[in-house]
Every structure is written in structure tokens, then in C-alpha cells.
Amino acid sequence: MAAIKLKNLQKSFGGFTAVDGISLDVRDGEFLIMVGPSGCGKTTTLNMISGLETPTSGEIIIGDTVVNDLDPGERGLGMVFQDLALFPHMTVFENIAFGLRVRKVPAEKIRERVAAAAEAMHITPLLGKMPRQCSGGESQRVALARTIVTNPAVFLMDEPLSSLDAKLRVDMRTELKRLHERLKATFIYVTHDQAEAMTMADRIVVMSKGRIEQLGTPLEIYNRPATRFVAGFFGTPTMNFIEGVVEAGSSGARFRGPGFEQPLPADLASDLNGCDIALGVRSEHVVIDGAGAIPGTARLLEPLGDVTLVHFEAAQGRSLVAKVAPGSTLAPGAPLRFRFQPEQCHLFDLASGQRRG
Amino acid sequence: MNTELAAAAAAARHRKVRRQRVRGLTRHAVLLTWTAIIAFPLFWMISTSFKDAGEWVAWPPHWLPNRPTLHNYAQIFAFGALDPTLSRQATEQAFTIWKGLGDAVVVCTTASLLALLLGTFLAYAISRFKVGGPYFRHTILMIRMIPPIVVAISILIYYAIIIPYATSALLGVRISLFDTYLGLILIYAVTTLPFVIWMMLTFIDEVPYTLEHAARLMGARRFQIIRRVVLPLVASGMVVTFLFVFILNWAEFLLALTLTHPEVTTLTVLLNKFQSASEGRLYGPQAAIGTIVTIPVVVLGLLIQKHLVKGFSFGTIRK
Numbered sequence: 284m285a286a287i288k289l290k291n292l293q294k295s296f297g298g299f300t301a302v303d304g305i306s307l308d309v310r311d312g313e314f315l316i317m318v319g320p321s322g323c324g325k326t327t328t329l330n331m332i333s334g335l336e337t338p339t340s341g342e343i344i345i346g347d348t349v350v351n352d353l354d355p356g357e358r359g360l361g362m363v364f365q366d367l368a369l370f371p372h373m374t375v376f377e378n379i380a381f382g383l384r385v386r387k388v389p390a391e392k393i394r395e396r397v398a399a400a401a402e403a404m405h406i407t408p409l410l411g412k413m414p415r416q417c418s419g420g421e422s423q424r425v426a427l428a429r430t431i432v433t434n435p436a437v438f439l440m441d442e443p444l445s446s447l448d449a450k451l452r453v454d455m456r457t458e459l460k461r462l463h464e465r466l467k468a469t470f471i472y473v474t475h476d477q478a479e480a481m482t483m484a485d486r487i488v489v490m491s492k493g494r495i496e497q498l499g500t501p502l503e504i505y506n507r508p509a510t511r512f513v514a515g516f517f518g519t520p521t522m523n524f525i526e527g528v529v530e531a532g533s534s535g536a537r538f539r540g541p542g543f544e545q546p547l548p549a550d551l552a553s554d555l556n557g558c559d560i561a562l563g564v565r566s567e568h569v570v571i572d573g574a575g576a577i578p579g580t581a582r583l584l585e586p587l588g589d590v591t592l593v594h595f596e597a598a599q600g601r602s603l604v605a606k607v608a609p610g611s612t613l614a615p616g617a618p619l620r621f622r623f624q625p626e627q628c629h630l631f632d633l634a635s636g637q638r639r640g
Numbered sequence: 641m642n643t644e645l646a647a648a649a650a651a652a653r654h655r656k657v658r659r660q661r662v663r664g665l666t667r668h669a670v671l672l673t674w675t676a677i678i679a680f681p682l683f684w685m686i687s688t689s690f691k692d693a694g695e696w697v698a699w700p701p702h703w704l705p706n707r708p709t710l711h712n713y714a715q716i717f718a719f720g721a722l723d724p725t726l727s728r729q730a731t732e733q734a735f736t737i738w739k740g741l742g743d744a745v746v747v748c749t750t751a752s753l754l755a756l757l758l759g760t761f762l763a764y765a766i767s768r769f770k771v772g773g774p775y776f777r778h779t780i781l782m783i784r785m786i787p788p789i790v791v792a793i794s795i796l797i798y799y800a801i802i803i804p805y806a807t808s809a810l811l812g813v814r815i816s817l818f819d820t821y822l823g824l825i826l827i828y829a830v831t832t833l834p835f836v837i838w839m840m841l842t843f844i845d846e847v848p849y850t851l852e853h854a855a856r857l858m859g860a861r862r863f864q865i866i867r868r869v870v871l872p873l874v875a876s877g878m879v880v881t882f883l884f885v886f887i888l889n890w891a892e893f894l895l896a897l898t899l900t901h902p903e904v905t906t907l908t909v910l911l912n913k914f915q916s917a918s919e920g921r922l923y924g925p926q927a928a929i930g931t932i933v934t935i936p937v938v939v940l941g942l943l944i945q946k947h948l949v950k951g952f953s954f955g956t957i958r959k
Contacts, residue, residue, distance in 0.1 A: 368850035385855075429854075
């Protein structure tokens with residue numbers, strides 16, 4: 284078992300800084316997911332932990348050891364790659380056995396351990412097959428078996444589910460979560476899929492432009508996003524944002540935007556008088572009913588079965604989206620009235636994007 | 641309305657069938673003509689190899705030998721003294737194919753293997769470590785664009801003069817690479833190396849980096865990765881590359897002519913020696929040698945057909 288500490292880790296490629304001085308403590312046995320858009324530096328960070336990339340500066344500490352100068356194979360890590368990286372010219376057995384063979388483990392022991400790993404991943408019947416004869420899900424299990432066979436203390440996973448179809452991806456999520464519970468090893472998982480992050484992680488690191496935007500549990504990230512970027516990145520559909528100013532008045536603070544006026548909870552807006560703010564509201568916190576103070580026009584309805592998404596237009600042609608109960612009688616072009624739930628409004632500084640309340 | 645539509649559809653189908661037929665016929669006609677042009681010299685060579693001396697340059701030409709004979713083959717394959725029943729031209733000739741064949745096999749095989757070994761590792765270094773910068777791979781091929789004759793004379797000076805004098809002055813032993821197996825093998829390996837690098841780069845570039853990364857994370861060292869992951873994946877490419885440079889070496893004439901004589905004789909040089917003062921060129925034995933030297937290339941090609949198809953289709957590595 285091993286905790287991992289990143290200290291002011293930086294990686295530049297020529298003039299481009301991919302990872303810009305990140306510091307992070309990954310707890311022993313934790314399932315940590317790094318998430319962010321393409322090019323945010325998450326894979327580069329993972330590659331630095333694995334040893335496939337050398338940091339420009341900063342330290343990587345696994346357990347108590349600074350591993351910057353250790354070869355990837357000496358760090359006691361296992362890694363599952365985005366394309367799985369199964370050796371196409373070897374059977375499934377040989378793929379799983381590879382790590383043991385290069386470590387000169389006796390043949391008898393190799394057979395035992397490969398059999399055990401295959402058993403654990405339910406792929407025993409595949410051992411004699413070639414990787415190209417395996418389906419996507421089977422290949423995934425082979426890649427996992429190949430990783431667990433060497434008993435690494437830390438598992439690194441670089442978008443391992445991205446090549447699977449939607450259903451299989453959901454199944455494999457559960458499988459990975461179970462694997463983590465069984466092995467109690469440290470998992471660091473990279474993805475750009477927020478659903479994977481929300482469902483599997485103990486904690487999530489949200490990255491953007493080589494920096495950590497927020498570190499927290501999935502619910503913390505969802506309910507109290509630290510920046511406008513995080514708020515926009517998590518949640519489907521994307522959070523609604525409206526730019527405006529906070530005004531303190533005798534009847535409490537209010538947010539005033541173009542054609543919008545929204546009362547704010549007193550504790551939220553006490554010191555924000557006159558500040559330029561982006562108000563964020565998730566679609567499930569937009570209420571469309573007769574009591575709504577603001578007028579709008581329905582433009583598009585997307586029934587998803589359990590809910591219906593209503594895309595509508597508010598003042599000055601601003602597009603917003605609301606989640607309503609299925610069976611909505613709204614039709615495109617129909618006028619509507621809506622309001623935001625005041626306690627569910629997020630306020631972000633317009634310039635810096637930092638959370639203000 | 642329906643009848644009109646059906647009639648139009650039938651007419652369209654008819655036009656389509658006719659168009660396909662015309663296209664097929666044209667394609668076959670072009671390909672057959674091209675094949676005839678390409679294959680004619682081969683046919684003429686094989687035909688001549690079975691002709692007696694009088695028919696070699698007869699006019700009008702004899703497409704097929706009037707009196708087929710094996711004299712030409714008997715001559716080039718002769719061991720020891722020649723059979724007096726052979727043609728006069730043949731008995732004048734002292735050459736047989738054995739020495740040239742042996743030398744060509746030794747030199748071409750060794751040089752091709754050497755170039756393949758060096759070129760594969762060089763290609764790996766260029767592909768993975770970007771050795772020489774982004775344009776190095778093009779520069780390498782450009783080196784090969786230089787006509788061999790440009791280097792032949794300078795190499796001859798090195799082999800026959802500079803190296804022998806330098807070694808005798810420095811080491812007290814006169815070492816010459818002129819007219820030696822080693823000399824010819826070295827120059828063949830060097831001249832074909834750019835092709836090997838170029839071809840192997842294509843194959844090695846195809847091997848995904850992540851396979852090597854995965855192997856590294858599992859504890860494999862660089863040489864283990866090359867031996868156990870990269871080389872097996874480019875094996876087909878190596879076979880194709882070997883065959884390609886082997887054929888290049890097998891058919892090479894100018895360097896062999898310049899840098900060897902009389903100790904080392906490759907087949908192409910030997911072929912050129914088949915002429916006599918009285919008869920001029922001995923086309924019969926030359927055609928027989930030509931036919932014989934073509935056989936190994938064809939046989940090799942057939943034997944490794946599977947690899948050839950895989951190698952030339954590239955992109956064969958499935959993830």
C-alpha cells in the first residue's frame with residue numbers, strides 16, 4: 284500500500300507548460316480520479332507519476348521515497364492504458380505473464396499467478412486466445428489481469444474505458460469499483476468523463492490548463508464547485524450562467540442581470556454589493572411554473588424518460604435549460620415563466636471565475 | 641407511370657452493365673499489354689537460354705528455339721573440364737556459374753543481414769528518440785540518391801591504395817579490402833543501409849508507443865522491449881526489407897565490377913565475362929545465367945508471400 288505525494292510538479296514541453304506546479308496528496312488506498320478537458324495536463328501528470336515522463340521540476344513521492352529518478356518498472360506501479368496496450372503477438376496468457384517473465388519469476392509460479400489473476404478477472408477461458416480474438420470488454424479484463432498479476436501498490440489508469448460502448452462502460456465502472464474494494468490499493472484514474480469521476484471516485488481532482496481547479500469528494504465538487512470552470516464542467520446539461528451585478532437593498536441582496544432579477548440568500552451576498560458576478564444555476568434548480576417571476580419562451584424539448592429538458596429563451600435571447608418532470612405540456616414557442624431556487628444559486632467572480640458564495 | 645419507371649430502371653441497369661463490361665475489358669486490355677511489355681525480356685531471356693549459338697541473333701528472330709538445347713546450361717553448370725560435345729563457343733569458355741553463385745550468395749546474404757541488423761536498430765533510434773532531428777529520415781534516403789559510380793572510384797582508392805598503405809605504415813601489415821569478401825560486403829551493407837532504415841522506419845513507426853510503455857512499467861529493459869515486443873511485431877517488415885535489399889545486392893553490378901577481380905566474382909560480373917574474342921557476347925550462356933539468377937528471387941518471393949503481403953500492406957499491427 285502506498286500514499287503518493289506530488290510536490291510542486293511541473294512539466295514543460297519547449298515553451299508549452301503542460302503541468303503548472305501542482306501539489307497533491309493521494310491517500311493510501313484511495314480511488315482518486317483526475318478529470319478535465321483534453322490538454323489540461325491530467326495524462327501528463329499520470330505519466331510523470333508512472334515515470335514515463337520526467338518532471339521539469341518538483342517531486343514525486345511514493346510511500347516515503349522520492350521516485351523522480353527511478354525507472355517506471357522500479358516504482359511498484361501498474362498501469363492500464365487508454366488503448367489497453369495488449370501485446371498483439373502474444374496470447375492472453377503471455378500478456379499477463381509478461382511482467383513476471385521479465386522479472387525472472389520461476390515458470391511454476393508464473394502459471395499459478397497468471398491463473399489466479401485470470402480467475403479474479405473471469406477470463407480463464409481466454410488464456411489461449413490472441414488479443415484480437417477478444418471482445419472490447421474481454422480485452423479490458425485482460426489488461427486489468429495483466430496489471431494485478433504483479434501486485435502493484437498503486438494502479439494508474441489512463442482513460443481505460445474510453446474505447447468501450449456505453450453499456451459496457453457502465454458495467455466496467457462497477458467492476459473497477461469492486462476491484463478497488465477488493466485490492467485496497469491506491470487507484471489514480473484519469474478521465475474526461477464526469478460520469479466516471481462522479482460514480483467511482485473517493486475524491487476528484489479537477490484540472491484545467493495544467494493547474495488543479497478543485498480537489499474534493501464528488502458531492503463537494505457537484506454541490507460547491509470552487510470555480511466557474513468546475514461548475515460548468517460537472518453536470519449534464521451544463522450549468523446555466525448569467526452575468527450581472529449584486530445589489531444590496533433594504534429587502535436583502537439581489538442579483539441583477541440583463542432582464543433578470545433574482546433574490547439571493549442574505550448570507551450568500553452580504554459583502555458582494557456592486558461586484559460583477561456570474562450567477563450559476565443547475566438545470567434541476569430552475570423551476571418553470573406560474574409563480575415564476577421571469578418570462579421566457581420554450582424553444583426545444585428533450586424528453587429523456589425520467590426527466591424532460593426544456594431549452595428556453597429568456598430576456599435578450601439568452602438560452603437557458605431546465606429539468607422538469609416528464610409529461611410536460613410545454614410546446615416549442617410557448618411562453619413560460621420561470622424562477623431559480625435562491626439557495627441553489629452559485630456566485631462566481633466574473634473576472635477570476637472563483638466562487639464568491 | 642409505373643411502367644415508365646420500370647422501363648427507365650431497366651435501361652439504366654442495361655447501361656450500367658454495359659459500362660461495367662467496357663470498363664472491365666479496357667482494364668484487362670491495358671493490364672495484359674503492360675504485362676506483355678514487362679514480361680517480354682524475361683521470355684526472350686528464357687527462350688535464348690535454350691537456343692544454340694546460331695539462333696542467338698538470327699534474323700528474322702526465332703521466337704522459340706528451332707532446335708532446343710541444354711548446351712548453355714551444361715556449360716554454366718559444368719564441373720571441371722567441359723564436355724567436347726558442347727558447342728565450340730562453350731568449350732572456349734572457361735567460366736562456370738559455381739564460383740559466381742557461391743560468392744554472390746555469401747556476399748549478398750551477409751551484406752543484407754548486416755544492413756538489416758544495423759538498419760533496424762538505427763530505425764528504432766530515429767523513430768523513438770528522434771535521432772538527427774525531424775528531417776533526418778529524408779536526408780538518409782537522399783544519400784542513396786547519389787549514383788554508385790560517384791562513390792565507386794573513391795571507394796576503390798580507399799580499398800586499393802589508402803587502406804593498404806595506411807595499415808602497412810601504421811601496423812606493419814598490408815590490409816587491403818580490394819577484391820575481398822569483406823570489402824564487398826561492407827560496401828553493399830553501407831549502400832543498402834538507407835533503404836533498410838527507410839523501410840524499417842515505416843514498420844517501427846507503426847508499433848504503438850503504449851506497448852513499449854506498458855512493457856517498461858512491467859519492468860522490461862530497453863533491449864527486452866526491443867527483443868520481445870518491437871521485433872516480433874515488425875518481423876514481417878524485416879523479411880520484406882531483407883528480400884528487397886537482397887535483390888538490390890543480387891542485381892548490383894557497378895560496385896562489384898569496380899571493387900573486385902578476380903578473387904571475388906558475383907553473378908552480375910560473371911555474366912559480363914561471358915564473351916569471347918571470336919564470337920562477341922555469348923548470349924546463350926548469359927541468358928542461362930540470367931534465368932538461373934532469377935529463380936532464387938522468385939522462389940524467395942513465393943516462400944515469404946505471406947510476409948510480403950503483410951509487409952507491403954503496412955498498418956498490420958492490431959491493437
